[in-house]
Amino acid sequence: MQTADIQNRWLTFFGERGHTVVPSASLVSDDPTLLFTVAGMVPFVPYLTGLVPPPFPRATSVQKCIRTLDIEEVGKTPRHGTFFQMNGNFSFGDYFKEQAIEYAWELLTTSQSDGGLGFEPHDLWVTVYKDDDEAIGFWKKTAGLPDERIQRLDKDTNYWSTGQPGPAGPCSEIFFDRGPAYGRDGGPATDDDRYVEIWNLVFMQYLRGEGSGKDFEILGELPKKNIDTGMGMERVAFLTQGVENMYEIDQVRPVLDRAAELSGRRYGAVHDDDVRMRVIADHVRSSLMLMSDGVSPSNEGRGYILRRLLRRSVRAMRLLGVEEPTFAELFPASRDAMKSAYPEVEQNWDRISRLALGEEETFLRTLAAGTSILDLAVDKTAKQGATQLPGDTAFLLHDTFGFPIDLTLEVAEEAGLSVDRAAFDALMAEQRSKAKADAKAKKTALADLSVYSDFRALGETVFTGYELLTTESTILGIIVGGESVDRAVVGDIAEVILAETALYAESGGQEADAGAIVGAGFDLEVLDVQKPVKGLISHRVQVRSGEVGVGDAATSIVDPVWRHAAAQAHSATHLIHAALRQTLGSEAHQSGSYNKAGYMRLDFNWNQPLSPATRSEIEDIANNAVRDNLEVTTRILPLEEAKALGAMALFGEKYGNEVRVVDIGGPWSRELCAGTHVRRSSEVGLINLISESSVGSSNRRIESLVGIDAFKDLAAERAIVSTLTSSLKTPREQLPERVSELVASLKAAEKRIAAFEASERSARVPAIAASAVQLGAVQLVAEHLGELASTDDLRSLATSVRERLGSAAAVVALAASVAGKPAVIVATNDAARAAGQKAGALARLAAGVLGGGGGGKDDLAQGGGADVSAIPAALEAIRQSVQA
Incomplete structure (x- = not known):
């Protein structure tokens, strides 16, 4: 049975039994505490927890999921995969434990010819929470399972909760027995690969309190008991297809x-x-x-x-x-x-x-x-006589260069070295610990959305801002410090929930409206507008005057200047996107955007910089659309109809069954968008493209100023041009040529100066070489040269003096003050290195005296520090080392 067939059977089975078939949500989760959709239940959490009233009493889905916590197990076991599909059926206070068990058993054991999955009952085992006698009774009644194939397990495996106070309940899991060839007898309790979990039923019936792990208190039963189940598509597929593991399915x-x-x-x-x-x-x-x-x-x-x-x-x-x-x-x-x-x-x-x-x-x-880099590290380790590559080197390669640890192990082994794996693992553990702490902090900060549930239960916030800039309404709720309160007073920062609002909440790349909320005896400055849960708009405000309470009449007022400028920017984003695709082709697809009053940026899929001519063409097309005074229209359509009309959708955005389509000039620009827009393209004003840059290996970003902000920027450039024409006494149209001439003259002058300085350095070489003293078998030059412009000059002198000293063993150590800091260069020839003199070791020695660090190769190395006055002592340290 093909995997797609399993998907169709699942959705058909539950669809025929009154479940609303819900398409898979994106792998990019709406939950701010999650990077990805990690389980089939994730899109339904607001309904299961009661945060958002469910739009249907029961539902089913086949949900795409990504989970990478067990990434190291991928390929080693028959069931671990980073991408998987979770088939789920859900009840929101409709049916409960007995019917969920009946559905599961029916679908699993009905023959394939009759639309089921065709499992033999004698191959199936069940686990339940140890105290859930009710579930055991239902399993015996429905499936006729004997006691020995129903195993009672503890909270750590058969009890579900979010890890936070809220809904919780026992689980019941269904396992398939692959037979004695795959492991020992004893059922799922053995935790053996012989028994493959294929279905998990969560009976969400209790409210849990504070605690961690298995230690938390059950506060009582939920007013509505929910069902959340999940059947692993890949696991069922490899079992029904008769292959050994999920990697061998179709x-x-x-x-x-x-x-x-x-x-x-x-x-x-x-x-x-x-x-x-x-x-x-x-x-x-x-x-x-x-x-x-x-x-x-x-x-x-x-x-x-x-x-x-x-x-x-x-x-x-x-x-x-x-x-x-x-x-x-x-x-x-x-x-x-x-x-x-x-x-x-x-x-x-x-x-x-x-x-x-x-x-x-x-x-x-x-x-x-x-x-x-690894080859250098291996070479250095070997030369030092060590047998183990440092763990911090392996971690640096992994963390900074994305160099896999197993490749580091392989290269080191080929060189006869091991890797300090314990140190590497400790650094990795520290990194993971920090990441987990950050994630936990974010989860803690955002987890308790239950404060919004009572407000959301009153219905969706009505947004009137497409047509109105002011709207009279009623204050439904006030939140201060994460707690629902009755009142807020002067100076308070609070969240205010209104039944209706004209203020736009940040979404779709558009920044929230600026404005105010006023009423009899109070004035609230709007700091931000957000959608904390689906369908609810929350206004973050500061009470400027008076006192505001729940139930008060209130009027939301949008700053008209801000709104108009924001609408200009959002419409300009659509114009730029259309111009991009007209210029580069349909592959240039928007991947993200941000716009606010006077400014917009648009990210798009492209892997090379745009030429100046292309940038200019895009800007011209967009501004021509402004000039053409194209009509801007909006309409609400079913999603599939909108897509059929060619409306562009943004990757990663979540769309409902009905969407808002924004047309500019009809099909010239047609996108799914919930933002605010101008009525005709001419209202956008001027579009001034100010930047185009990389934001990743396959993504580019365009930034533009819009309207009056675009004019102000061009006016500033005009002022600069005016200043240049005056200073250089050159007409505006001749400025590029004049500036090019000046740059060429400057480069020529720099080249002459460099040649003069090189000649001057060369003239110093004989005198510096003449200062060489014989220390045993080695000639040593150790000179303080005063101040030099750069370490490159110092290096050039050191190598020139080394050449002048010939083939006899020679060490050249030159020091100088460069930009107020001490620098030392050490150069050795072949004979000196044969005598045991290594430039790198000598440079590190001198740098230590200078209060800094240094090193390099055996033939040429450099060091530096902080104390210029220590240069004589650093050179003396080199003399003592060479003489020893």
Whole structure:
């Protein structure tokens, strides 16, 4: 049974039983405490916790998920994958424990010919929370399972909560027994790979209190009991397809096979090779799905996780003996395996392919650079007589250069060295600890959204700001310090919830409106407007005067100047986006934006800088659209109809079933957008493109000033031009030529000065060489040269003096004050090095006296410090060392 067939059977089964079929949410989670959607329940958490009233009594979905906590286990076990699909059915106070168990058993054990999944009842085991006698009773009634195949387990495995005060409840899990060939008897309690968990039923029925781990108090029952279940798609697929693990199912195996072909190695022949092929198959699929949901490789957040997956894939191919690029072969294999279930991977293929190939090319260069650095570190360790590469060196390579630790281990082993793995692991643990602390702090700061639940239960906030700049309403709630209160007084910073508001909440890249909320006896300055939960608008305010209370009549007032300027900027963003695509083609797709009064920026997928001519063309097209006074219209349409009309959607944005379409000049610019806009393009005013830069290997950013801010910037440039024409006594149109002449003259003068200084340095060489003294078998020059312009001058003198001294053993140590700081250069020739004199060691010795650091190669090295007065002592230290 193909994986896509399992998906269809699931959705059909629950759809026929009154569940609303909900499409998979993006892998990019709405939850600010999560980087990704890590479980099938995540999109439903607001409904399960009661924060947002559910729009349906029961639902079902097949949710895309990414989880990388167990990334080191990928490929080693039959069930660990970074990307997986969780099939879920949910009840929001509708049905509960008995019916959830009945549904699960029916779908699992109904034959495939009758639309089920076809599991044999005698192969299935069940676990329940140890005290959940009710669930045991239902399992016996529904499935007729004997006592020995229903195992009672403790809180650590069979009790669910968020880890915070709130909903909680017991779990019941269903396992498939693969048979004695896969492990020992004893059921799921043995925690053996023989028993594969395929379904988890969470009975969300209690309210838990404070505590951690298994130690928390149950405060009582929830007023509405919910069901949250999850069936692992990949686990069911590998069991029903008769393969050994999730890496061999129809959606994953093609990539594994292609990796085997490219490497010339046979899957199933060598365990370590098999693990590497599975890692490649898993990570390529995960990367494909992340990029199809708008994630791009970067050095932070979601982009860092994607980059890590891509680079681990490259590394695994390298360990299979393939050092050439392979993504052009691997990613199409994954696309073809996934497109029947997720058509977007084919629709977004151009972008995905460009990102993947660009990242592979970049990392192969990184590997080359990292290898050079590692080779130097290995050489240094060996020369010092040590047998172990320092852990901090391995960590630096990993953390700064993205150089995998296993590659460091391999290179070190080839050189006969080990790596201080304990020190490396300690540094990694410290880094993870900091990351977890940061994540926990963010979670703590944002977790208690329950304060909004009572307000959200009153209905969605009505936004009137598309048509109105003022709206009369009622204050539904006031929040101070995270707590709901009745009143706020002068000086308080508070959140205010209104039934209706004209103030725009920050979203879609547009900054929140500026404005005020006023009423009888109070005046509130609006500092920010946000949407803390779906459908609710919260105004962060400072009470400027009076006292405000819940239930008071209030009027929201938008600053009209701010709103108009913000609308200009947002409409300008659409114009620039259309101009980009007209100039560069459809591949130049917006990947993010930000706009506020007078300013806009737009990020787009492109992997090379724009030429001045292209920038100018984009600016001209956008300003011509302003001149043409195009009509701006908005309409609400079903999502699929809007897409069919060609409306552009932003990668990573979440859209409902109905969307707002903004047209500028009809189809000339057509985008899904909830922002505020001008009525005709001429109202945008002037668009002044001020910057175009890189924001990643495959992303560029355009910044522009808009309206009066654009005019002011051009006026400032005009003033600069006026000053230059006056100072240089040159007409404006001749300024470029005049400036070029001056630059050329300056470069010529600098070249003459450099030649003069070089001649002067050369003239000093004979006298410096003449100061050489014989110390045993070695000639030593150790001179303080006073002040010099640069260390390059000092280095040039040192190497010239070394050449003048000939082939006899010679050490040249020259010091000077450079920009007020001491510098020393040490140079040695072949004979001196044969006599044991190493420039690097001597430079470090002198630098220590100077209060700094130094080093380098055996033939040429430098050092520095902070104390110029210590130069004579530093040179004396070198004399003593050479003489010893």
